Amino acid sequence: MTNQPYDRTKPHNQLPLLPPADSIVLDPEILLKWGYASRALAELNRNILRLPNPTMLINTISLQEAKSSSAIENIFTTDDELYKATADIHREETASPAIKEVLRYREALWTGHKIVSQSGEIDLDTIIQIYQKIKNSTQKIRPPQSLVVIKRGNSEHRPGEVIYTPPRGVGILEEKLKNLIEYLNDNQAYPTDPLLKMTIAHYQFEAIHPFTDGNGRTGRVLNLLYLVNQRLLSHPVLYLSKYIIDHKDEYYYNLQAVTQMGAWKKWILYMLTAVEQTAMNTNRMIDEILEQMSTTLDYGKKQLNWYNKEVNEAIFTQPYIKPRIIGEILSISSRTTLTKYMAQLAQLGIVSPKEDWKQVYYLNNDLIRILEG
Template sequence: MSTNFTYFADMSRKGIFSGHIQAMVYDRSKPFNSLPLLPPTGIEEDVDILKKLVSSSRALASVDGKVQRLPNPSMLVNTISLQEAKASSEIENIFTTEDELYKAVSDTIQEGQASPSTKEVLRYRESLWEGYRRIQEKGTIDLDGIVAIFSKIKNTSGGIRPPHSLTVIRRGQSEFRAGEIIYTPPRGPGIVEHLMANLLDYLSDKVDPNTDPLLKMCISHYQFEAIHPFPDGNGRSGRILNLLYLVNKGLLNHPILYLSKYIIVHKDDYYHHLAGVTQAGKWKPWILYILDAVEQTAKLTNQLITNILEQMESTLEHGRETIKWYTKEINELLFSQPYLKPKLVGDRLKIASRTTLNKYFSELQAAGMLAQIKDGREVFYINRDLVKILEG
């Protein structure tokens, strides 16, 4: 213990763990053990950042207000989180089709038969809910919670990568100079743990308590990705951490922000600005990028919610006019996920009779509210209106 303390004290005296913005000579093939502690300085005074912070905060608040008007926010959060899970996994080059994903979440048996890529996407959503549950229970973000998110994403019992692990980030096989090292995260006895402790102090306001939470999210997202605390799954863990932090600080009541879609569209900029902070201390472009991601994503999410709400109202009106047993509860169930199986409806409505269920679904089909598809012996019912909105 004394050895580590002396080591970190020496690093601090040399300015290696200072929070100052500075250009650094950085060898990408060597561990970035000179990663500065948080907070950086001289950011909040920037006029461009302050202006963007105001517009992003307003957009985010509008999303949260709209979600609160929903009769069952968890239903919609569950649907949108599936899209976020898919998009976040695509950033890491993990691809699955909407069709396969929707089939997998419609039934736990089908999920067990899903492809490895689809299972990874589903684990992302499970990790999001695990983190959300922990925040509701503890009221804070801690290391155990972050490790739990990673463990669920990667389906492992592992945690912080050990100091001897030669973890490096390389260019993808489809990129120019494939295999080239583009970043080597910090490593060594106690280094990652020290950096994570500082990050958690920053998130909990033990450090720099007066900085706007949305600005802190931008800064802490870079720091988490630069620390790269896990052997794998850091990108997805970091994007979940963004949402959970916004929830923890009361900027969102539910983890409903489709941020990964923006990053996919502007993926090159994302990695370019990450590298800019690492190599030259260029915080401003990175912060403006993330704030714009929040603002544009909030607007898209707002429109998505509006479209779903309008479609739900239209479907409810049509259902009541054409099916005598159709209710608001059934209408919400039809919009709980894009693909449905009779068993789900039966369990929710406590209908044990298969004959009755078949009759219900036949009437829903006849009314044009669901469409049937078969995959081998499996039968699914698709809410095509919801699918069209989600994939639009």
């Protein structure tokens, strides 16, 4: 660390390259917390494999992650509007800007997952593509002359005050990003455990702040992709943003503490706690969804001779469903027959209809209860 006093109004060009000192990473308290977080993450990974079709439920969990990650950046949506938009592609096209922001986050997560699965690593081009998806932009890394600063929000004490000025200048971002990417991908040169690497790299990415906007969301996508890339998760289902938004002040305080005082220990402990608690909560969510799916399948099959496993899975794919999805599964071309089937599901309480102008959506209230619980 430099001995020069930290000045938040000047570019933080002295941001140290990775890795931090071994004595920080090998701290006994950090290693103990790492053990708890690793165990919770491993249990979640095993639980994912219990799903009959892992991608089926991942869409619902990733939607909650997208919503919470956007809320951290003060982009708020109602669950109702979000569920409607995901149930109807035409509604996505006419959705509000906030809804589109959330849906782009989910799209960026899956785009990044596909790229990293194919390439086997996270590189600068991948990071840029994730950012461009999130922001619906063709921008790349912010140019040297861009005077980006981070200020207090209008609702905070001393609104508008500069709290951090990220690095800038010719070649500076490129140097720090190159170091970050090497740190993530080169396990021989940097043999730190991947989970600890994720916590350290997340701070570094946010401190570099490589884009003009959308850095927080891009960084949170990278967290999930890195855990999948390092085989700590089979699918990107760690609902980490919920913990961060519930402990938002602590999140930003610890980020600033690393910058100003090199206080890595509290930051790493915070992130490991976030992983542990999130993995446990996601495990409970998956357990509850699987149990509810099984109960609903048994009930539906006893009451309706056409109800089957495929229909049941479709109903649990997302909170709102359009009748055409059921029609496609059952190869029903008759609107009358499909309307009768949906009415039977509603009468049994498996779904409930909701009219929105000329559209009718069917809500899986049990799934909504679990997701929002």
